[in-house]
Amino acid sequence: MASLKDMRNRIASVKATRKITKAMQMVAAAKLRRAQEAATAARPYAERMDQVLANVASRVTTRDGQSPLLVGTGNDKVHLLVVMTAERGLCGGFNSNIAKLARADAQRLMAAGKTVKIMTVGRKGADNLRRDLGKQIVERVELRGVKQVRAAQADEVSQKVLALFEKGEFDVATMYFAEFRSVIAQKPTALQLIPARVPEMKGAGKAQGATAVYDYEPSEEEVLSFLLGQNITTQILRGLLENAASEQGARMSAMDNATRNAGDMINKLTIKYNRQRQAQITKELIEIISGAEAL
Amino acid sequence: MAGTFKFELISPERILMTVDADQVRLPGADGDFTVLAGHSPVIANLRPGTLDVKSGNDSTRIFVRSGFADVQPDGLTVLAKGAVEVAELSGSRLAAEIEAAETALKGAKDDEARRFAHGAVEELKALGGTGGKGH
Numbered sequence: 319m320a321s322l323k324d325m326r327n328r329i330a331s332v333k334a335t336r337k338i339t340k341a342m343q344m345v346a347a348a349k350l351r352r353a354q355e356a357a358t359a360a361r362p363y364a365e366r367m368d369q370v371l372a373n374v375a376s377r378v379t380t381r382d383g384q385s386p387l388l389v390g391t392g393n394d395k396v397h398l399l400v401v402m403t404a405e406r407g408l409c410g411g412f413n414s415n416i417a418k419l420a421r422a423d424a425q426r427l428m429a430a431g432k433t434v435k436i437m438t439v440g441r442k443g444a445d446n447l448r449r450d451l452g453k454q455i456v457e458r459v460e461l462r463g464v465k466q467v468r469a470a471q472a473d474e475v476s477q478k479v480l481a482l483f484e485k486g487e488f489d490v491a492t493m494y495f496a497e498f499r500s501v502i503a504q505k506p507t508a509l510q511l512i513p514a515r516v517p518e519m520k521g522a523g524k525a526q527g528a529t530a531v532y533d534y535e536p537s538e539e540e541v542l543s544f545l546l547g548q549n550i551t552t553q554i555l556r557g558l559l560e561n562a563a564s565e566q567g568a569r570m571s572a573m574d575n576a577t578r579n580a581g582d583m584i585n586k587l588t589i590k591y592n593r594q595r596q597a598q599i600t601k602e603l604i605e606i607i608s609g610a611e612a613l
Numbered sequence: 614m615a616g617t618f619k620f621e622l623i624s625p626e627r628i629l630m631t632v633d634a635d636q637v638r639l640p641g642a643d644g645d646f647t648v649l650a651g652h653s654p655v656i657a658n659l660r661p662g663t664l665d666v667k668s669g670n671d672s673t674r675i676f677v678r679s680g681f682a683d684v685q686p687d688g689l690t691v692l693a694k695g696a697v698e699v700a701e702l703s704g705s706r707l708a709a710e711i712e713a714a715e716t717a718l719k720g721a722k723d724d725e726a727r728r729f730a731h732g733a734v735e736e737l738k739a740l741g742g743t744g745g746k747g748h
Contacts, residue, residue, distance in 0.1 A: 362628055370683055533655040535656070540642070540658060
C-alpha cells in the first residue's frame with residue numbers, strides 16, 4: 319500500500335498535469351479561432367476559382383488534346399496519395415484517423431494491382447505510415463516552424479506534386495486531409511486532385527447565360543491550363559487550412575477530455591488519501607489508548 | 614457609359630481590396646487593357662505587373678505576381694497571387710520581389726514564361742528607380 323507521502327506526490331503530479339492540459343486546451347482554442355478565420359478568409363478565392371473553372375471547362379467541349387491535369391494521362395496505374403497531417407501529436411485521433419483512411423485506400427489500390435506512391439505533408443503522417451508503407455513514401459514535406467499556413471506552403475506542395483506529374487511519376491493524385499466540421503467533429507476526407515474534378519456549376523441556367531458571352535484572353539485553352547495549375551494550389555491550400563483548423567479543434571477536445579479526467583482522478587485520489595490518513599490517525603490513537611490501558 | 618463598378622482583389626488567403634472603381638488598368642497576358650464600367654465579360658490571364666485602380670480621386674497601384682481577371686457585367690474580380698501595393702514596395706520588400714522574379718526567370722520553361730518573368734524584373738527595377746527618387 320502506498321504511503322501517505324507517495325499519495326501526496328501522486329496528487330501533486332496529477333494536478334500539474336491538469337494545469338498543462340488546461341493550458342494546452344486554451345492555447346488550442348485561441349489557435350483554432352485564428353485557423354478558422356484563415357480558412358474563412360481563403361474561401362472567396364476558392365469559390366471564385368471553382369466558378370470560373372466550371373465556366374471555362376463547360377465551354378471546352380472536346381476532351382482531346384486537353385491538359386492531362388483535366389483529363390488525366392489515360393492511365394490509372396500509379397496513384398499518388400498526398401497525406402496531410404499535423405506536425406505535432408496530442409490531438410486525439412486526428413493524425414491516426416487521416417493515416418488510417420490513407421492506409422486503407424493504399425491497401426485497396428495495391429490489392430487491385432496498382433502502384434501506390436505517398437507524399438506526406440506534416441511529420442506525424444510520415445511517422446504513422448512509415449512502418450508499413452515506408453517504401454511507398456516518395457516525398458516528405460515538413461511544416462515544422464510554420465505558425466500559420468499561407469499560400470507559400472501550398473505553393474511548395476503543389477509545385478512538388480506538379481513536378482512529379484510532369485515527370486510522369488503518377489497518373490492519379492488524391493489528397494487526404496481532415497475536413498473541419500465543428501470543434502468536436504473532423505472528418506478525414508479524400509479529394510482527387512489530378513485529374514481535376516471539375517466543380518458543378520451552381521444555378522445552371524444563370525451561369526449558362528453568363529458563359530455564352532464570355533471572352534477569353536489569350537484563349538480558352540490557355541486560360542484553362544493556367545486555371546488548372548492554380549486550382550491544384552488552391553485545393554492544397556484549402557486542405558492545409560482545413561487541416562490546421564481541424565488539428566486545433568481535435569487538440570482542444572482531446573485536452574478538454576484530459577483535463578476532465580485529471581480532475582476526476584484528483585478527486586478519487588484525494589478521497590483515498592483522506593481515508594488513509596484517518597485510518598492512520600485511528601490506528602495511532604488505538605495504539606496510545608491500548609498502551610495506556612496496559613499500564 | 615460612365616459610372617463605377619465593383620472591383621475586388623482576392624488573394625488565396627483573403628480579400629485584399631473591395632472598392633467601387635472608375636477604371637482599372639490590368640496587365641493582361643497579351644498586353645495591358647483597361648476595364649471601365651460596362652465592359653464586356655472576359656476572363657483574362659495576367660502577367661506579372663502592376664495594375665492601376667482609379668476610384669474617384671484615389672489611385673492605387675498594385676503589383677501582382679500572377680493571376681487572372683474575371684470581368685462580369687456587375688464587376689471585376691482579380692484573383693491574384695503575391696499582390697503588393699506599389700507604395701509599400703520599397704527597400705527589402707522590393708528586393709525580395711525582384712529576387713522572386715529573377716528566380717522565376719531562371720526557372721522559366723518556355724518563351725512566354727521567360728518573357729513574363731523578364732518583364733516583371735524590368736518593371737520592378739523601374740519601380741525601384743522611381744521609389745528611390747521619391748525619398
